[in-house]
């Protein structure tokens with residue numbers, strides 16, 4: 001057997017591929033489910049924090065900034081491990097899926113809050129003044145005038161950050177979630193052959209390449225003229 | 227002589243340690259057009275912004291259309307509907323059409339239905355000759371058109387007084403005329419107006435009274451002929467001389 005044959009047999013073994021493909025496909029759907037849950041929770045919570053921060057209540061803002069900096073500073077894997085291995089000690093145990101979801105949602109929330117906050121503060125003061133001078137209240141001005149402009153400005157960075165964090169779903173393999181990477185690693189240890197990892201890489205490409213291309217499109221689409 | 231619609235008395239404004247308004251008294255009668263001039267930093271914008279409480283005066287009293295603007299019990303959002311304001315930088319909402327810009331406060335503040343608000347907004351756009359641009363976004367309009375939409379946004383609320391803060395200063399010279407024309411027509415309709423501007427030709431033609439401010443105080447006021455032709459104060463003379471050389 002030449003080196004080349006050995007290489008093919010290791011990474012592109014048809015028999016192993018056929019055997020583990022169903023597992024990888026299951027993992028593929030699980031990755032999508034996990035990512036969708038993270039995006040929903042993370043973006044919603046991040047937006048909510050940014051809105052709360054706009055109220056300008058000092059103590060609340062300190063708390064928000066603390067939480068945001070905390071989850072931006074901690075490596076996501078550390079948060080997952082803390083939730084999964086640490087919480088049971090406190091009498092509360094989470095499934096691997098729940099731990100990964102919660103951890104990555106918190107990280108996405110933190111980055112999303114910062115991004116929305118930057119967008120909100122980037123809306124010119126004149127917009128507030130024009131709206132308030134017509135008698136609109138704080139809430140109407142914020143929701144109808146300022147926030148729509150802020151959202152529009154932050155769509156490109158938000159898209160990029162969201163893509164980056166959903167790729168972190170691979171970390172869930174560490175806490176025994178059979179998402180793409182988890183399923184692939186399990187396949188490797190049963191078959192003693194790395195071909196399932198090749199399948200996993202292909203699955204990630206199928207999933208994320210369109211998303212990355214979408215992100216690129218969003219970036220040009222929203223590079224707008226004011 | 228009719229009663230004052232705007233009455234500011236002894237208005238002071240500090241920004242931190244900076245004393246920007248030093249006891250300003252200004253009364254504007256119904257249908258009067260008061261023109262405010264003065265060097266940069268003399269407090270013209272600050273005075274205007276105190277009138278609708280975009281800035282909180284540090285001391286003094288302000289009544290507009292009989293409403294005590296500084297009383298804590300005054301519903302400021304309601305009071306502000308009687309005071310239209312036009313800004314140097316237009317400040318149109320970029321994500322809304324011209325019609326949407328004008329209709330927003332009608333719907334949200336005056337509680338009109340969408341149809342009623344849009345009908346009224348269209349009338350306001352007609353008054354500034356922009357009915358045909360109702361569906362355009364600010365980014366698709368010239369600066370002059372944007373400023374006229376901003377005027378429409380303010381007059382749609384049927385205010386008792388309109389405040390203009392250098393409405394033509396951000397415009398290319400060829401676009402100034404359209405905005406001044408809209409203001410002239412507004413004046414002819416009987417609107418009470420306070421205008422901060424360097425458009426001296428407009429002041430001579432349309433103002434009832436010119437107020438010269440310097441260093442946070444009103445230094446001199448009077449009819450345009452008097453202020454421009456025969457100023458009594460040295461500072462006024464120097465300022466008028468300076469702009470007329472331009």
Ligand SMILES: Nc1ncnc2c1ncn2[C@@H]1O[C@H](COP(=O)(O)OP(=O)(O)OP(=O)(O)O)[C@@H](O)[C@H]1O
Nearest residue numbers: 241242244246264265266267268269270271272273
């Ligand atoms: N929000 C603020 N905070 C601190 N200082 C301010 C603020 N707004 C205005 N000032 C200061 O108050 C003074 C008066 O400003 P104002 O804008 O009223 O002048 P102005 O007469 O309108 O001048 P211009 O012709 O340049 O528009 C200036 O010295 C300015 O720097």
Ligand SMILES: [Mg+2]
Nearest residue numbers: 270271272391
């Ligand atoms: Mg000014």
